[in-house]
Every structure is written in C-alpha cells, then in structure tokens.
Amino acid sequence: MAVRCSLQRLRWVATAGLALALGADLLTAASLARPIRGGVGGPASGAGVRPGAGWGAPGAGLTPRPGVGAGGVGGPASGAGVRPGAGWGAPGVGLTRAPAAAYGAAVYHPGWAGGGYWAARPWSAGWYGTRPVGWGVAGLATGAAIANSVNSAAAQQSTVFVVPQTSYQLNYATVVAAPPSGVSFVYGANGVTLTAQGDCQSGLLNGQPASGFEAAQLLNAACVVAYGSGQ
Numbered sequence: 001m002a003v004r005c006s007l008q009r010l011r012w013v014a015t016a017g018l019a020l021a022l023g024a025d026l027l028t029a030a031s032l033a034r035p036i037r038g039g040v041g042g043p044a045s046g047a048g049v050r051p052g053a054g055w056g057a058p059g060a061g062l063t064p065r066p067g068v069g070a071g072g073v074g075g076p077a078s079g080a081g082v083r084p085g086a087g088w089g090a091p092g093v094g095l096t097r098a099p100a101a102a103y104g105a106a107v108y109h110p111g112w113a114g115g116g117y118w119a120a121r122p123w124s125a126g127w128y129g130t131r132p133v134g135w136g137v138a139g140l141a142t143g144a145a146i147a148n149s150v151n152s153a154a155a156q157q158s159t160v161f162v163v164p165q166t167s168y169q170l171n172y173a174t175v176v177a178a179p180p181s182g183v184s185f186v187y188g189a190n191g192v193t194l195t196a197q198g199d200c201q202s203g204l205l206n207g208q209p210a211s212g213f214e215a216a217q218l219l220n221a222a223c224v225v226a227y228g229s230g231q
Helices: 002-033 110-120 143-155 213-227
Strands: 160-162 169-178 182-189 192-199
Touching: 110 143, 143 160, 143 213, 169 213, 182 213, 192 213
Parallel strands: none
Antiparallel strands: 160 169, 169 182, 182 192
C-alpha cells in the first residue's frame, strides 16, 4: 500500500514538473512572439528608419529642371548653351553694296577696293566683256586691262585712271549704265572736265561714230567699266 502511494506521488510530481516546464516554455515562446516596440522597422515601431527617410526628400535627386540640361545646345526650351544667331560676325557684314548715289557722283566708296567695284554695280552687266565691240577700230584695250586700271585706282582710293594709249583720264565713279547699251561718264582732256554719252553697241560717242583711235579707246573704256565682267 505504501509503495503504491509513493508511486502515485512520484507520478504527480513528475506530471506537475512537466506542466510547469511546459508552461515556462509557452510563456517564453509567447514573450518572444510579441512585437518588439522600438525595433528596426517593426510594426508600431516609432524608432528606426522611417519610410521615405534617407538622403534627400521625396522627388529630389537628379531630376532635370525646366531649361537645365534639357534640349542640349540650342535645343527647345534650353536656357543655356549657344543661342540661335550667335557666332562670328553681325548680320549684314560682308560685301556691302555701295549706295546708288556713289555711282555717277564721282564719289569713292571703300567697298570698291580689292575688286569690289564690279560686284557692287547696281545695274545688270557682263555682256560687254564676253564679246567686245570693236566698231571697226583695231587695238582697243582688253577688258582685263581696263579692270586692272579700275582696281589699281580703287586701291589708291582714287576715282580716276588714264585710258590706255590716250591722254584721257576717265572718272570711273561717274560711269552710269543705261541698259541695254547706253552709258554716260565724265572724263578729263587737257585739264578740262567733260561729260559724254555713248552707245556701246553702235559705237556712238555724243551721237557721232567713235572712229578716231583715242575716241574709240575712251568709249571702249567707259563701256568696259559699265558692262564688263571685271576680269
């Protein structure tokens, strides 16, 4: 009887001890399973790394702003770079044509230097240089010789040159063409300034045929200045 009681007591003690052990394990497991307040990123955590925190506010970073870095050089909406129209030289710079008043007025124009006279004439020209009209007079100066005389005078800021093989001085700044073949000009002869009109196709000088050698040379020079190619 005593032995049976002892065995039952031992069983009860063992069972109670096991229950206590199990209870302790359950408490430990339950305590470990609860959320830890203040942890790193856990639920209901007030500490740690907040959403959105870090370097830079939301939206910041390498976001292109209007006009900066967009469009490249000279592109649309570009606030920097090379603006349209920039570069070397201002608009209109180059071979500026002489004012119309400079022709026929015996006025020198700086743009005539360096061969600029020929390109700046305000009337159509060029036909006379391609097929010179001799009017039956041999030995007339070539278009190239007259062009060289004009360019040399312009380089010296002069409006006068000596007509080849004559004593006449032609003021090329007074030459005015009257297309298709008319011409008027001023020239000097023996210290006297004279005005003349001519027709480059018919060979008339002041209404008369330029049959004399010097007269033909004078009319030829004026016609080259008016209608020649400058070469």
